Amino acid sequence: MKETRFNIDENRIKRRIMLNNRVRDLFSVVIVLVMAILLVLLYRIGKDSIGWLDLQFLTSNLSIFPEKAGIKGAIIGSLYMMLVVIPITLILGVATAIYLEEYANDGKVQRFIKINISNLASVPSVIFGLLGLTFFSRMLNLGSSILAGGLTMSLLVLPIVVVAAQEALKAVPSFLREASYGMGADKWTTIWRVILPVALPGILTGAILAMSRAIGETAPLVALGIPTLLMRIPNSLMDNFTVLPIQIYYWTLDSVLTREYTFLAAATIVVLLVTLFILNSIAIVIRNKFQKTF
Amino acid sequence: MKDNNMDIVYDVKGLNLWYGDNQALKDINMKIEKNKITAIIGPSGCGKSTFVKTLNRMIENVDGVRTSGEILYYGDDIFTNKLKVEELRTRVGMVFQKPNPFPKSIYENVVYGPKIHGIKDKKLLMKITEESLRGAALWDEVKDRLNENAYSLSGGQQQRLCIARSMAVNPEVILMDEPTSALDPVATMKIEELMEDLKKDYTVVIVTHNMQQAARISDKTAFFLNGELIEFDVTSKIFGTPKDQRTEDYITGRFG
Numbered sequence: 443m444k445e446t447r448f449n450i451d452e453n454r455i456k457r458r459i460m461l462n463n464r465v466r467d468l469f470s471v472v473i474v475l476v477m478a479i480l481l482v483l484l485y486r487i488g489k490d491s492i493g494w495l496d497l498q499f500l501t502s503n504l505s506i507f508p509e510k511a512g513i514k515g516a517i518i519g520s521l522y523m524m525l526v527v528i529p530i531t532l533i534l535g536v537a538t539a540i541y542l543e544e545y546a547n548d549g550k551v552q553r554f555i556k557i558n559i560s561n562l563a564s565v566p567s568v569i570f571g572l573l574g575l576t577f578f579s580r581m582l583n584l585g586s587s588i589l590a591g592g593l594t595m596s597l598l599v600l601p602i603v604v605v606a607a608q609e610a611l612k613a614v615p616s617f618l619r620e621a622s623y624g625m626g627a628d629k630w631t632t633i634w635r636v637i638l639p640v641a642l643p644g645i646l647t648g649a650i651l652a653m654s655r656a657i658g659e660t661a662p663l664v665a666l667g668i669p670t671l672l673m674r675i676p677n678s679l680m681d682n683f684t685v686l687p688i689q690i691y692y693w694t695l696d697s698v699l700t701r702e703y704t705f706l707a708a709a710t711i712v713v714l715l716v717t718l719f720i721l722n723s724i725a726i727v728i729r730n731k732f733q734k735t736f
Numbered sequence: 737m738k739d740n741n742m743d744i745v746y747d748v749k750g751l752n753l754w755y756g757d758n759q760a761l762k763d764i765n766m767k768i769e770k771n772k773i774t775a776i777i778g779p780s781g782c783g784k785s786t787f788v789k790t791l792n793r794m795i796e797n798v799d800g801v802r803t804s805g806e807i808l809y810y811g812d813d814i815f816t817n818k819l820k821v822e823e824l825r826t827r828v829g830m831v832f833q834k835p836n837p838f839p840k841s842i843y844e845n846v847v848y849g850p851k852i853h854g855i856k857d858k859k860l861l862m863k864i865t866e867e868s869l870r871g872a873a874l875w876d877e878v879k880d881r882l883n884e885n886a887y888s889l890s891g892g893q894q895q896r897l898c899i900a901r902s903m904a905v906n907p908e909v910i911l912m913d914e915p916t917s918a919l920d921p922v923a924t925m926k927i928e929e930l931m932e933d934l935k936k937d938y939t940v941v942i943v944t945h946n947m948q949q950a951a952r953i954s955d956k957t958a959f960f961l962n963g964e965l966i967e968f969d970v971t972s973k974i975f976g977t978p979k980d981q982r983t984e985d986y987i988t989g990r991f992g
Contacts, residue, residue: 547798618837621898624848625905626826633851636838726856 448668457499466686475581487715490708497711503675508702513710515675519588519683520657522676526592527656528597532649535603542604543611544633556608570598579666585665589679595663599652606648610641642730650725654718660687686714740811745909745939746791748807753786753963755798760786761967762963763805773931773933773940775971777947777952783963784943785833788911791862792828793821815927826900828854829908834918837886837901842869842878845886845897847907857861864904871937872900873930903938910934912942916949927931928953947987959983960968 502512538559546552574594585592622632667690671704676683684692693707746768753761760783769773776784782906789795791807792811793814806813812825826849837845846865847855855861865882869875876887886897895915902910916924931953934940951971952958960966961979967974967983978984985991 617832617834618838620794620797620832621836621838621901622848623797624792624825624830624832625852625902626822626824627848627852631852633849640839695825 444698446700462491476679482527483685484715487708487711490705494705495709495712499706500713508700508706510707513689514686515684516686516710517713518675520685522588522679522683523592523595523685524653526589526679527596528649530593530596531600531603531652531656535600535609535649536645536653538600539607539611540633543608557603559601562606565660567659568661568665569596571662572661573597573702586669586682587680588676590709591668591683591685592662592679593660594666595656598659598662599616599656601647601677601728602652602655603645603736606652607641607645610644610648611637612646614640620643640650643728647729649726650721650728654721657685657696658687658714658718660691663688664691686710689713744768745770745810746941747808747811748803748805749808751787751790751807752804753783753790753795753820754802758810760963761790764965766958766965766968769940769956770939771935771937772955773935773942775957775988776941776951776960777944777950777957779961779986780945782960784960785913787960788913788943790940791909791911792825792830794825794830796821804817806835821945826905827907828911829905829907831895831898831902831910831915833913833914835891835898837889837894837897838887839887839915841883842886842889842897845881845901846904848901853905863899868900868904869897871903871933872896872899873926873933892919895919895923896930899927899934906939909939909941912940914943919943923960947975959986961986973991 498510499512500508500513500517505511527674542552542556542559546555571594574590574597578584578590578593579586582590584593603717618636618640619632623634627635663685668684669682674682690710692705693703693710697703744767746766748764748766748768751764752759764787768954775903776788778784786795790803791814795803796799803815807816807821808814809824809828812819814821824937838848840848843865846868850861855864863977866875867877869878870873874893877885877893878897881888886894889897895918899910899915914926919927928949931940931942935955942950942954953972956969957971957974959966959974959982960977967978967980969979975987978987
């Protein structure tokens, strides 16, 4: 027989339900406000870009006449830079994650490395720019070439890829490893044939998100001294280059002098946003498609 | 003094095992015979799973495990480098508690072992697949859907696929760690029926929680308690006239 009893206060229940409703309302207002700010921004940019964003804009070089100016150079510069960033971050990032998760013993040194990789992912991007300026541009004498920019950007997003790949590897159920080891498979065979195929969607998702960060990032390239005004289209990794976000930066700065630059900047922003939107969508599709394996 | 008796597959001598400071196996001495089914029974935490995982060194994947003593596999100590762990595990297959097929097709699951051993000939791989799946009494159920994902099979079918997968590398021994504990009675019965055929070609060591299962299928039974091997004898003796009082208490259901 239960001895301790207490009376249930019905008013208290009512008060708690009321509080719950008020909290819900508050959060709803906050989300509406955030969305509204975003929509206003998108609307203004979209409106400014109307009439300026067309095929001619995408396929023309820079010009001193705003009507003739295009972002072909920036698009090609961004593409070239990604040609450097993608292989370097994927190979180095996945290899690092495999070493840390599968091969390294869980000693003090390994834990120190793991913590620091996570920390690196939150270092301000301009710091990476300064590192790139010192090391790639000056010490290795790469100047402000595509190679220097790509390597610097690789350093910036590498921790993101490593952390994402580590998480993806960790999520592979241990019974699959056991099954493989139990068949007499060595470690690398197990990683190559069992673990990587299962972890690949997770790795790809992280990699794509890292790539979209690299495409949209400006600060490290500014630190490298990437020219904001470049009339020539780059055609090798050692050429000078500019990228979409730098182009936006330049046109926004100079819109004080030439009013039409506002519209050019807006149009470029739309191009960049659409690119990022597509990349993130691909990442989401990959994640949804493969996460139901188990 | 090498034991060259080919009927003895495993000769375990003075095996101790610790998880950190916690001793899980205490001075185990045991000979496992060829083409017999040896059942390992005992209450939870008695070390029976640990023991069977030591036989193919899978236990070493757990952090902080130490062993002493020796386990001779056809005369070779498995803890020395004379027998590489990869080779040991090729000759000694394992079926786990929970069915663990790879998220690949049924066919790819079976040929995983042969492929890592370098077999590329498609015809040969197909032949191995059919033989292994027949050996695991699964062929008739899956022969028309070899390219389907293994996870489309039922739990019992998945476990038989895992048995087929381990058979595909022609092991001499198959270790089974409570292979039916995650399955329903019908699937369990199918696997028990299979065991009788398995011992023609393989030596089987099976850990089981289920004493009736041990009595039904095994030739010899070992009773473990608190990390010690209490009694090891012909199954009918263990369940009929056990020598040790603790064995009798356990099999009559007084504890465990």
